Amino acid sequence: MIWQPEFTDKILSRKPGAVHSSLPAGVWFAYSADRKGEHPQHHLAKYQGVLQADAYAGYKVLYETGRVKEAGCLAHARRKIHDEDVRRPTEITQEALRRIAELYAIEAEIRGSPTEERLAVRKARSVQLMQSLYDWIQLQRKTLSKHAEMGRRSTIS
Structure with a gap:
């Protein structure tokens, strides 16, 4: 499962326990200079699984393929x-x-x-x-x- 936060502000501090998983930790970071829909399509082109993200329209194409299942928040x-x-x-x-x-x-x-x-x-x-x-x-x-x-x-x- 990928959790795709859409941060547009600097993160100054972390709140302990805000997000928790018992799964082994793994981090993947992909930077895009803007919020064009082509970026998530490119970054996640080979991904198959669950994506928890906001309702950003750029992910819609990924969900339509059937390879990526949308998990709401x-x-x-x-x-x-x-x-x-x-x-x-x-x-x-x-x-x-x-x-x-x-x-x-x-x-x-x-x-x-x-x-x-x-x-x-x-x-x-x-x-x-x-x-x-x-x-x-x-x-x-x-x-x-x-x-x-x-x-x-x-x-x-």
Whole structure:
């Protein structure tokens, strides 16, 4: 799996524990002078697997090939919903945040547990909640205008 952060600012310090994996560490760095979509296509031309990245359109072609599977980021999705809720709270934004909070609560419970235990808990509890959240979002999308802010945001995540 590749995690593809799109940093546009300098990183001044690291927050310990912000991102964790029990897999052996590996680092690959590719620099591009701009954000043209051709760069990820070139950098990841031979890659096959999962890519966790933001919703940057430059990755879309990679996902369309079928070689690269898109892994979304719940924190990014939650932030967009939260921002919309701050601007204009609705039943939809409130319910979405409530459902995401349930998932975050599970993560808080298992933080620091062994990898196998976290996986078992996620399979037993989180998978069902994620599927329910996904299904609920799909239903809500049918009621939202594609031009409304929340309608646009629901397609990004």
